[in-house]
Structures are given as structure tokens and as C-alpha cells.
Amino acid sequence: MQRSRLDHKWAGYAVAALSVGVLTLLLKVVGTHVNATTVSLALLLNVLFIATRWGSVPALAASILAMLCFNFFFLPPFGTFTIAAADNWIALLAFLLTAVTAGQLSASAKKRAEEAETGRREIERLYAELRDAFGRASHAEALRQSEKLKSALLDAVTHDLRTPLTSIKASITTLLDEVRGRITGEPPVALDAESRVEMMEVIDEESDRLSRFINGLIELARIEAGELQLRRRWGVVEEIISAALTRAEPITREHRIELDVENELPGVRVDERAVSEVVYTLIDNAAKYSAKGSTIRITARRAGDESIQMGVEDEGPGIPSELRERVFDKFFRATRDGDIPHHQPTGTGMGLAIAKGIVEAHEGTIWIESGRNGKGTRVMFTLPIGDEDVVDEKQYTSATVETR
Amino acid sequence: MTDQPRILVVDDEPQLTRVLRTGLKSRGYDVRAAADGLAGFEAFNDWHPDLVITDLAMPNVDGLELCRRLRAISQVPIIVLSAKGEEKTKVEALDLGADDFVTKPFGIDELLARVRASLRRAKAPPINEATATVLDSGDFHVDLESREITVRGKPIHLTPKEFDLLVYFIKHSGKVLTHRTLLAALWGGNYVEQNEYLRVFVGNLRKKIEPDAATPRYILTEPWIGYRFDSGQN
Numbered sequence: 001m002q003r004s005r006l007d008h009k010w011a012g013y014a015v016a017a018l019s020v021g022v023l024t025l026l027l028k029v030v031g032t033h034v035n036a037t038t039v040s041l042a043l044l045l046n047v048l049f050i051a052t053r054w055g056s057v058p059a060l061a062a063s064i065l066a067m068l069c070f071n072f073f074f075l076p077p078f079g080t081f082t083i084a085a086a087d088n089w090i091a092l093l094a095f096l097l098t099a100v101t102a103g104q105l106s107a108s109a110k111k112r113a114e115e116a117e118t119g120r121r122e123i124e125r126l127y128a129e130l131r132d133a134f135g136r137a138s139h140a141e142a143l144r145q146s147e148k149l150k151s152a153l154l155d156a157v158t159h160d161l162r163t164p165l166t167s168i169k170a171s172i173t174t175l176l177d178e179v180r181g182r183i184t185g186e187p188p189v190a191l192d193a194e195s196r197v198e199m200m201e202v203i204d205e206e207s208d209r210l211s212r213f214i215n216g217l218i219e220l221a222r223i224e225a226g227e228l229q230l231r232r233r234w235g236v237v238e239e240i241i242s243a244a245l246t247r248a249e250p251i252t253r254e255h256r257i258e259l260d261v262e263n264e265l266p267g268v269r270v271d272e273r274a275v276s277e278v279v280y281t282l283i284d285n286a287a288k289y290s291a292k293g294s295t296i297r298i299t300a301r302r303a304g305d306e307s308i309q310m311g312v313e314d315e316g317p318g319i320p321s322e323l324r325e326r327v328f329d330k331f332f333r334a335t336r337d338g339d340i341p342h343h344q345p346t347g348t349g350m351g352l353a354i355a356k357g358i359v360e361a362h363e364g365t366i367w368i369e370s371g372r373n374g375k376g377t378r379v380m381f382t383l384p385i386g387d388e389d390v391v392d393e394k395q396y397t398s399a400t401v402e403t404r
Numbered sequence: 405m406t407d408q409p410r411i412l413v414v415d416d417e418p419q420l421t422r423v424l425r426t427g428l429k430s431r432g433y434d435v436r437a438a439a440d441g442l443a444g445f446e447a448f449n450d451w452h453p454d455l456v457i458t459d460l461a462m463p464n465v466d467g468l469e470l471c472r473r474l475r476a477i478s479q480v481p482i483i484v485l486s487a488k489g490e491e492k493t494k495v496e497a498l499d500l501g502a503d504d505f506v507t508k509p510f511g512i513d514e515l516l517a518r519v520r521a522s523l524r525r526a527k528a529p530p531i532n533e534a535t536a537t538v539l540d541s542g543d544f545h546v547d548l549e550s551r552e553i554t555v556r557g558k559p560i561h562l563t564p565k566e567f568d569l570l571v572y573f574i575k576h577s578g579k580v581l582t583h584r585t586l587l588a589a590l591w592g593g594n595y596v597e598q599n600e601y602l603r604v605f606v607g608n609l610r611k612k613i614e615p616d617a618a619t620p621r622y623i624l625t626e627p628w629i630g631y632r633f634d635s636g637q638n
Binding site: 155158159162163164165166167168169170171173174177178189190191195198199202205206 | 417419420422423424426427429430431432461487489508509510511512513515
């Protein structure tokens, strides 16, 4: 730290000289009413002040000066430096001792204060350093965690991209081999028409699977970026379900579908296509993970004044309660990652994550419970009905467009 | 029907087993498929295939565990299907006794070539370690008693360690041998991490036996994994 100008030794001498001079003058003007003791105490205080402020050396100078002034102006015989009485020597000694002692005391006090200050600053520095290090460490840890997560996600994604690609590559090279063999007259590859069709079917299906997966990725990315654009308008629950059922028809042919929709359900202000997507995903899962011929039950009813509750239930093996949260994580597949035995093609691991994103964007909730009698899986979700006063202009525009 | 080699395909991906079944059948193999290691092991015991092709990542009993269980009871050739990024598991599978690997996605040709090589190796008469005095394989002729080797008819001089390494290669011709396997076989268990040992010996051996050591045709490098020996047979 830089010392201020007043802290300088020379300033101490100057103040010492000046203050003693001014004090002497003042006491002299007040005159004879002041006795020698008062004068000596006043001067002593002055020396004390100099000592605490500037240390013992300027104080010593002040004390000598004060002693001289005291002697010259206030001790008889006045106007001389002669000291008549012995006790005046004692006064002089007192001046000197006070100066030195106070100076030392103040110096050591100052030193201690400085040491304490340095210590405090050191602790502060260490603390800041520690905090920085800690911050850096936790930042690094967070980064590491997020890197780990990223690489796990990348693993999942590459696996899901590579699996269909492997089947496509194997199919196409099998077909290619046969064609090439025919051209070059190589040893014949016995690939009958049926096998050829099968290979092409695999290519077709696996391309669709890749495409579905990529669409899912895009949708998930949108949801995660908070860019899911809901086109809310007043819709009818029955229509939403029926749209999903129509779409799911090819995958539910071998299941029994049971509909249980409460009478006179109110309209809901939602993005119908998005909600229909949710219902479709749930039906798709139900069909995928339950036996042929079993029943898939779709329900919709009011839940309180402000929301409706929908659900899709299957008679499959069910999801253990400890996995019921995790199945909503993206790329998590209970059959692959959760030790549930299966012999079925699995999904993309994104359906439920997307469904959750859509439901939550509507301020609803989605969860999983056991089906009837504690068997199977029941996925439930709620949707707020919406403010009845809201009239969506879009509804009219699209209505006019649609009634061509 | 009985002379058709039997191949067991173990993969949890139904589309891939579908393709492999058709692809391999069209080449005259008899094929069965299993959806996981457990079913694969059961099918093996039931059907005694001549070769097993298995995926590594599968539910229940995975490919590694299947390799372990199969090796405990059989010397059947095992080809592992692995993905890039699964190198560690792949090496583990090879260390456990898998013979070869194919990286996904693969062309059917590549798989068929590996299948043929593995079946050929399995069919070769077993070397009777105790009584064999001569090894004949492709371009190589080895007299185990006098420790003399000729390559393409020309005698070559090897140090004792190089001789042992080459004999090991010839005995396991066509099979992918991991660094660890080779080090353990030639130098013992304490040296399994000393890949540079191996690199030096392989380098020297190549200089002596390869027509062009820069583009080896006998001792082939499997990057990050190990070596594969091709004696020039076929």
C-alpha cells in the first residue's frame, strides 16, 4: 500500500515544530492565568499525539522542542534556558520518556495492526483462491458429467443409427452379390424370389426406421430447445383419440381395442395433432409390449373442473415401479437397458420422452401406473381444459379455409 | 442336407438375423438364429453348429458371456459382430476365445470370407502337440525338432523367440490374436501389457519372412487389437 503524504517522517517533524510553536504561542497569549503544570500537560499531550501518529523519532524532536519552549517561556527564570528548580529536570525527563515510550508503543501497535491486516488479506486471498479452485473444480466436474452424458447419448444415437444401417448394408450386399454373380458367371448364389423380396423388405423397413429415428431426434431437439410450437385451439377429445386410432390401425390389428370415454367431455384447448401423437405413441407402445389378442384400453374422463385425464392401458408384462420414471428419459428402453426380457423389436427410445415433452408443454403431467388388478402398464396424462373465454382466431381462419 | 455347414446366428436385432439367415442360406449354409446369449447357448447345445456368429451387446446373456460359456465346452469357431466404439469389448471377446470379428455395418462378402476362413481352420486336422514334428501350412514348412523353417522353399534363420512366435502364428493361422494373447503365450502372464516387446519381434520376424516387410502378407496387423497370421494357404 502507498503511504499517504501525511505519513511521511518529514511531515512528522514539520507538524511537531508547528504544533509545539502554535501551542506555545497560544498558551503565552492566554498568559499568566495558566500555570506551568497545565502548560506541561498540554505540551505532553501534543508529544503523545506526534508519537502515536509518526513514531518515536519525530516525537523525540517534538519533546525536545517542547521542553525548550517550556523552559524558555514558562519556567522561571523566563526568557532563558537556565533551569532553576530540580523538578523541572523531571518535567524534561517526563517529556522525553513519554515521547520514546508512546512512540514505541504506537510503532508496535501499528506494526501489529499491519500484521493483522496482512494476515486478513492473506486469508482473504486464500479464501478467494480456494473458492476459485473449488469453482473451477465443480465446473470441471459439471463439464465432465455433461461430457459423460453427451457421450452416453452419442452412444445411444449411434447404436440406433447403426443398427438399421447394418441390416440395410447386409441386405443390399446380399442382393448385389447375386446380381454380380449372374453378370460374371461366378458360382451361383441361390437367392430365390422370396428371399430377394425379403431383403428388399428389410431395406424398406429399416430405411423407414432410420427416418423415424431422425424425425424423433429433430422433435426431441425442438422440445429440449423449448421450441415446440403448440397450435392450440379448441378440440374434441373423441376426435383426437380417433385420429390416433386410425393411424395406429396397422399396428393394432391383432389387439382388441376398448374405448372408455366419458360422456359430454368438455372441449379442450390443445394442439390436437400433438396430443394425438401422444395417444398414438402410447397405443404403439401398448401394442409393441403386449401379447397379440390382448386388450388395449383407452380412457378419457374429467379430472376436477379444470382438466381432463387420458390413459392407455395394456395387458403386457408391465413396467417395474423403479423404472417408471426412467422410461421417460430419452433413449432409455426398459427392454434393453432395464433387464426386461423381450423378443420384440424395440422402439427408438424417444416416444415417451417426446410424449412427456408435449404433455408438459400443455402444462399437463404424465405418469405410469399398473393396469387393472396390478397387471400390465397404464400410462396416464392430464391436460388442462383451457380458459373458456379464449377464442382462437385461428380456429375461424382454418374453419373458413376448410369449408371450401 | 447334412453336409451343409451349420451356422448359429445370435443377435437381438430381428431384422439383422433375418438378413443373415437369408444371406447365409443362399450360400449353402444351414442357419439358425437366437435372440440373446442364453437362447444362443441353448441352441448350441441342442443343434451343435459348426460356427457361431454373435453380437456383443445383447440383453440377458451378452456376447462376451456367450463366448465364455461356449469356450468352456467347445472349440467351435466364433465370429463376433461389433460396432466401432466397442473395441474394448471386442478385444475382451477375442481374449475369451472368439476367433474373429466383423465391424458393423459390414457387407455380406466380408462376413462370408470370415466364415469360410474360420470353417476352414476348424476343419484342418488338429496338430497333435505331443507327437507332431513337422508343421506344414501354406508357404511355411517347420521342423519342430531341428527347429528349422523354410518359407516358400527357402530356409530362414530365426532367434529362438522369433521361432516360437512364428510357430504360434502358424498354429493359429487365420485367427485374430490379441496382443495380450500373444504376450501371454510367448512371454508369460507378467508381460501382457508390454506391447512394444511384441512390436519389435513382429518387426524382426517380418523382415525375415515377408517378401516386402512394408506391406506384409503373412503377419497382418489388426489395428489396436493384435495380429492375424495368413500362411498363404489358398
